[in-house]
Amino acid sequence: MSNNEGKFTVRNLDLYYSDFHALKGINIDIADKEVLSLIGPSGCGKSTFIRVLNRMNDLIEGCTITGTVLLDGEDIYKAKDASELRSRVGMVFQKPNPFPMSIWENIAYGPKMAGLRDRKKLNELVESSLHKAAIWDEVKDRLKKSALSLSGGQQQRLCIARAIAMEPEVILMDEPTSALDPIATKKIEELVETLKNDYSIVIVTHSMNQAARISDKTAFFLLGEILEFGPTARIFQNPERKETSDYITGRFG
Amino acid sequence: MATKKNNDRLTRPDPAASSPAAKTAAAKPAAATQVATGAEAGKPSAKQPAAGPANPADSGQAALSPLHELRRLARRRRDRKDRLLYGLMVFATIVIFAVLAWILVYIVANGIGHLSFDFVFSRAENSILPMLVTTMYLVLVSLAVALPIGITTALYLNEYSKNTRGVRLLRLAIETLAGIPSILYGLFGLLFFSRIMGFGQSIIAGALTLSIMILPVIIRTTEESLKTIPLAFREGSLALGTTKWQTIRKVVLPSALPGIVTASILAIGRVVGEAAPVLLTVGIAKNLPKSIFQSGRTLTIHLYYLTKEAIHAEDFHIAFATATILVIFVIIVNASTRLIASRFTKNMEH
Numbered sequence: 001m002s003n004n005e006g007k008f009t010v011r012n013l014d015l016y017y018s019d020f021h022a023l024k025g026i027n028i029d030i031a032d033k034e035v036l037s038l039i040g041p042s043g044c045g046k047s048t049f050i051r052v053l054n055r056m057n058d059l060i061e062g063c064t065i066t067g068t069v070l071l072d073g074e075d076i077y078k079a080k081d082a083s084e085l086r087s088r089v090g091m092v093f094q095k096p097n098p099f100p101m102s103i104w105e106n107i108a109y110g111p112k113m114a115g116l117r118d119r120k121k122l123n124e125l126v127e128s129s130l131h132k133a134a135i136w137d138e139v140k141d142r143l144k145k146s147a148l149s150l151s152g153g154q155q156q157r158l159c160i161a162r163a164i165a166m167e168p169e170v171i172l173m174d175e176p177t178s179a180l181d182p183i184a185t186k187k188i189e190e191l192v193e194t195l196k197n198d199y200s201i202v203i204v205t206h207s208m209n210q211a212a213r214i215s216d217k218t219a220f221f222l223l224g225e226i227l228e229f230g231p232t233a234r235i236f237q238n239p240e241r242k243e244t245s246d247y248i249t250g251r252f253g
Numbered sequence: 254m255a256t257k258k259n260n261d262r263l264t265r266p267d268p269a270a271s272s273p274a275a276k277t278a279a280a281k282p283a284a285a286t287q288v289a290t291g292a293e294a295g296k297p298s299a300k301q302p303a304a305g306p307a308n309p310a311d312s313g314q315a316a317l318s319p320l321h322e323l324r325r326l327a328r329r330r331r332d333r334k335d336r337l338l339y340g341l342m343v344f345a346t347i348v349i350f351a352v353l354a355w356i357l358v359y360i361v362a363n364g365i366g367h368l369s370f371d372f373v374f375s376r377a378e379n380s381i382l383p384m385l386v387t388t389m390y391l392v393l394v395s396l397a398v399a400l401p402i403g404i405t406t407a408l409y410l411n412e413y414s415k416n417t418r419g420v421r422l423l424r425l426a427i428e429t430l431a432g433i434p435s436i437l438y439g440l441f442g443l444l445f446f447s448r449i450m451g452f453g454q455s456i457i458a459g460a461l462t463l464s465i466m467i468l469p470v471i472i473r474t475t476e477e478s479l480k481t482i483p484l485a486f487r488e489g490s491l492a493l494g495t496t497k498w499q500t501i502r503k504v505v506l507p508s509a510l511p512g513i514v515t516a517s518i519l520a521i522g523r524v525v526g527e528a529a530p531v532l533l534t535v536g537i538a539k540n541l542p543k544s545i546f547q548s549g550r551t552l553t554i555h556l557y558y559l560t561k562e563a564i565h566a567e568d569f570h571i572a573f574a575t576a577t578i579l580v581i582f583v584i585i586v587n588a589s590t591r592l593i594a595s596r597f598t599k600n601m602e603h
Contacts, residue, residue: 059487059491081496087494088494091492093492097483097485097489098489099504100486109503162489166493
């Protein structure tokens with residue numbers, strides 16, 4: 001039964017970049033409306049793993065995947081085209097990457113490309129998305145201004161709003177605060193707390209504090225494997241593996 | 254600065270000034286003063302003994318003087334080199350500007366007497382209106398043919414293709430096209446477009462010929478600008494569930510626009526300036542072309558005939574007046590291309 005409430009079910013996932021075995025035998029269930037944080041040293045496969053979930057790795061030449069990844073029980077690698085999957089599974093990148101367009105255009109871009117033409121509905125969607133990303137008050141008077149004129153933290157919240165506008169079920173975040181100052185980071189963390197009421201969130205982070213603060217579950221990656229996975233509180237207070245405790249206490253990584 | 258510090262350090266252990274240790278110490282920090290080390294090593298007998306006797310006698314100042322003197326000479330030599338190079342650069346810059354200005358002034362000064370509204374726009378006997386129109390047609394049609402093909406090819410090469418044998422072959426073909434002398438394009442166009450396809454000598458035959466000629470320029474310049482667009486834009490767009498084509502159409506192409514404009518300007522320059530293939534494919538008809546399926550004479554070809562057939566001073570003035578119009582034409586076309594592009598870019602960013 002636990003399979004049914006799971007959003008993502010990953011079984012025996014292996015991923016190769018040409019000869020390099022980047023992910024080894026990954027098994028994990030990602031529950032609905034929960035925050036899962038992925039921790040582990042650089043190059044251990046965290047980012048590679050979340051890019052499996054929205055098939056971003058399709059863009060990389062020589063990347064092969066075996067195993068199954070189910071979203072609501074359906075194999076996401078069955079469809080030829082990944083765009084339907086990506087509209088259900090949004091992504092926020094490490095570096096804020098707003099398009100060189102106006103703030104309004106940035107948010108409306110995804111829905112427009114998906115076929116929404118009604119100007120009134122687009123306006124509503126832009127406003128509600130910006131509200132949900134807690135940036136509406138800062139940008140409401142300059143929706144026609146270039147998104148590149150915003151600060152880094154604002155740009156990242158804009159990118160979150162852009163993902164929200166697609167009304168996804170899952171949001172993937174690849175170190176979303178690593179390029180931001182502490183105040184902007186705090187805002188994003190608060191945002192994640194409220195967003196988890198509506199979405200499943202998978203967040204890659206290098207900050208142990210951040211993982212402990214905002215996530216319900218934590219998975220510890222090492223050299224392409226998930227070494228330990230469980231409730232965040234348990235992982236941080238009582239890790240089963242020595243490697244996990246070494247990493248979270250800062251002895252290596 | 255470095256030299257000065259160095260001097261101070263060497264002042265104290267004065268007998269050591271000639272020892273190898275001191276020499277390396279002197280050579281290392283003063284890497285810039287290679288001349289100095291060279292001189293030191295090159296003619297030690299000449300300078301150092303001359304200053305040498307003073308060494309034990311007057312410890313502080315005297316020890317400073319031989320090295321100091323060498324450095325001063327080296328510095329002066331270096332400064333002279335610097336000034337010389339700077340002078341050369343200024344000279345080169347002036348030469349470039351002077352040549353350009355000289356050509357322009359020479360052309361305009363000789364042609365301006367003959368410039369009049371009638372000369373350019375009337376349908377009188379010696380008006381150049383037909384040539385202006387032919388040139389315009391030729392530019393527009395060759396761009397209309399080459400730009401879509403060139404941009405699509407660049408998109409394919411940069412966005413879709415993998416590094417296969419076929420693609421490497423395609424790149425080799427493009428490089429080779431770029432290196433072929435233009436007269437060969439002319440011969441090919443004459444044979445294929447004029448004869449086999451039956452266009453005869455006409456603007457369309459010439460435009461098709463020239464469009465092949467400018468393809469490599471357009472492909473390469475466009476590809477260069479596609480390469481500068483960050484992967485983050487593409488990923489951001491694709492992550493929203495857009496298709497690859499939507500991403501290219503809405504995010505990649507608008508960002509590549511400045512590069513595409515540069516490509517167009519370079520291509521226009523070649524079309525306007527080309528003579529040999531145009532002579533073979535477009536012909537030399539002096540009348541106003543009624544359509545692109547007729548022969549015509551471009552400004553450049555007209556200029557060639559005017560000069561070739563000139564006998565009196567008067568004829569040369571007409572040639573120079575035509576050249577003036579040609580220069581103005583190129584300037585106007587380039588400026589308007591840039592203007593259109595900047596309009597697009599503004600729309601995109603605000």
